Every structure is written in C-alpha cells, then in structure tokens.
Amino acid sequence: xxxxxxxxxxxxxxxxxxxxxxxxxxxxxxxxxxxxxxxxxxxxxxxxxxxxxxxxxxxxxxxxxxxxxxxxxxxxxxxxxxxxxxxxxxxxxxxxxxxxxxxxxxxxxxx
Amino acid sequence: xxxxxxxxxxxxxxxxxxxxxxxxxxxxxxxxxxxxxxxxxxxxxxxxxxxxxxxxxxxxxxxxxxxxxxxxxxxxxxxxxxxxxxxxxxxxxxxxxxxxxxxxxxxxxxxxx
Numbered sequence: 001x002x003x004x005x006x007x008x009x010x011x012x013x014x015x016x017x018x019x020x021x022x023x024x025x026x027x028x029x030x031x032x033x034x035x036x037x038x039x040x041x042x043x044x045x046x047x048x049x050x051x052x053x054x055x056x057x058x059x060x061x062x063x064x065x066x067x068x069x070x071x072x073x074x075x076x077x078x079x080x081x082x083x084x085x086x087x088x089x090x091x092x093x094x095x096x097x098x099x100x101x102x103x104x105x106x107x108x109x110x111x
Numbered sequence: 112x113x114x115x116x117x118x119x120x121x122x123x124x125x126x127x128x129x130x131x132x133x134x135x136x137x138x139x140x141x142x143x144x145x146x147x148x149x150x151x152x153x154x155x156x157x158x159x160x161x162x163x164x165x166x167x168x169x170x171x172x173x174x175x176x177x178x179x180x181x182x183x184x185x186x187x188x189x190x191x192x193x194x195x196x197x198x199x200x201x202x203x204x205x206x207x208x209x210x211x212x213x214x215x216x217x218x219x220x221x222x223x224x
Contacts, residue, residue, distance in 0.1 A: 035214075098210065099144050
C-alpha cells in the first residue's frame with residue numbers, strides 16, 4: 001500500500017511570510033493528524049481530523065495556524081504569519097485504527 | 112492531562128551490551144506504542160502493546176507493558192550499531208470514537224562500535 005505522502009520536503013521562509021503544507025493519507029484512513037516536531041523533542045499534536053471534521057485542535061495556535069481536510073481525504077496546514085519558533089518538522093500521520101502511519105514530514109526553517 | 116515520560120533521554124552504549132529504556136505515562140490509556148526515528152527520517156512503528164503483561168519481541172528489541180504501574184520498557188539485547196536511532200513511546204486514548212496519541216520525549220540511542 002502507498003504510504004502517507006507529504007509535500008514539500010523542505011521549506012525556508014522569512015518570518016511573517018506564509019507557508020502551506022500538503023498531506024495525502026493512506027487510502028481508506030479516516031483519521032488524519034498533523035504533528036509538530038521541534039528538534040530534539042517528541043511529536044506534538046496540532047490537529048486531528050476524523051473524515052473532514054475536526055476532533056481535536058486544542059494545541060493549534062489558531063491565530064496563525066489553520067488546517068482543513070476537504071472531502072475527508074487530502075489535508076493542508078497553513079501558517080500565516082510565520083514566527084521563528086515555528087521552525088520544526090511538520091509530520092502528517094493517518095490511521096484506520098492503530099498504529100499511526102507517518103509521512104516523511106516537511107522541514108520548515110523560518111529565518 | 113495525559114503525559115508520557117521517557118528515560119534516559121540520551122543513551123550511549125557499547126556494541127554487545129544490554130540496556131533498557133523506560134516509558135511512564137500519567138493516566139490510564141488504551142494502547143502503548145514504540146516507534147523508531149532515524150535522523151532526518153519519519154517515525155516507524157515497532158510495537159503495539161495492547162494489554163497488561165503484553166510482551167513483544169523483534170530481533171534484539173523486546174517491549175513489555177505493565178498497565179498497573181503505567182510503565183513500558185524497551186529492552187535492547189546485545190546492541191549493534193544499526194540500532195542507533197531515537198526511540199519514542201506513545202500512548203493513546205479513545206475520545207469521541209477516535210484515538211488521540213501522545214508521544215514521549217524520546218530516547219536518543221547511540222551504539223558505539
């Protein structure tokens with residue numbers, strides 16, 4: 001089976017610019033997650049979707065981050081405007097039950 | 112709030128030696144997972160532990176779960192260089208019909224030749 005696809009792999013932007021990440025989960029996986037992983041730390045959940053509805057976005061900085069999952073398949077995560085502390089790897093994962101299947105991530109550097 | 116702690120955070124060990132990584136979690140959870148992450152790569156699932164007393168083994172790695180103590184261990188037997196990576200444990204809990212996964216801080220393992 002095809003894995004979780006993410007793009008781009010790398011992105012460098014200046015602070016206050018905007019950026020968007022894309023994720024295509026494994027076919028048939030109803031649940032999709034976006035995690036932020038800062039260097040040297042464990043993944044931190046930003047937002048969780050069940051089909052195209054949000055289950056948990058309690059740790060999403062909503063003043064600058066937004067995410068959507070149209071038609072319950074692909075998802076995009078946007079940051080606007082970016083701050084230096086947003087430099088991290090953004091991981092998308094999907095599951096039909098357990099365990100999570102992760103994409104390769106997008107490494108964001110904010111300068 | 113569900114919290115997951117691992118220790119040690121860093122582990123440097125000689126090839127051929129044995130060691131154990133510990134994972135503690137703060138409240139009851141449904142399942143416990145161990146993942147491996149190589150530098151610059153994504154997370155790869157190693158084990159899923161479902162119930163108290165569960166033990167799973169793959170090669171030189173063995174994971175166990177004690178739900179009463181809220182503790183899981185990942186035991187490394189006769190370490191080899193290829194095991195160098197960061198290991199994460201994670202727990203999940205069912206909420207509103209879906210599972211929320213919380214990850215530990217990770218243990219960075221370096222096996223020295």
